Amino acid sequence: GNSVTQMEGPVTLSEEAFLTINCTYTATGYPSLFWYVQYPGEGLQLLLKATKADDKGSNKGFEATYRKETTSFHLEKGSVQVSDSAVYFCALRDSNFGNEKLTFGTGTRLTIIP
């Protein structure tokens, strides 16, 4: 079945540091890939997505590239801010009709120190 493996957390960085959160996946077919962010006390918000190999999703300074050859979708940001502190979830969505559910990784808690 489909699965997502995320970098173990928690991750603590200083403001303006470079961020990478690793994500790899196992899936049949050609899934779409997503990063969701969860701020304290809130639901999940879509951060970015990529629907096919070599696509790059980007939003709010975050980027991730769909790498089919390494089955990866690592999240990066060049200069993090305190407001980026949250839990980040990598997820995939099956390409088969009728199976549009998201399968999530376990999440990575990110804390940015001023």
Place this chain on the structure above:
Amino acid sequence: EAEVAQSPRYKITEKSQAVAFWCDPISGHATLYWYRQILGQGPELLVQFQDESVVDDSQLPKDRFSAERLKGVDSTLKIQPAELGDSAMYLCASSTPRGGARDSPLHFGNGTRLTVT
């Protein structure tokens, strides 16, 4: 921006009691999902509706959990009887505006945090 509404935000109940959660998706969204998020883990799908029909409830513990979406709009998730291991965040999400793209993103509510004592 339209939101997915969930209530209550917090619920504390004793084990063996019944508990219910309510979700109102974004207007016009045909697909509704209930996820369970145990502390420190990613969300796991419990049930998926397409309009009023269940399309995936393979991970729903049917001996104690039930879900309905009678008119294809809002939805209720019920647990009876609650067990200690049911303590978690229950998230509702919706997607797929009718006539829209099948791969439209999921929009999540803020969840109901359940504590079973």
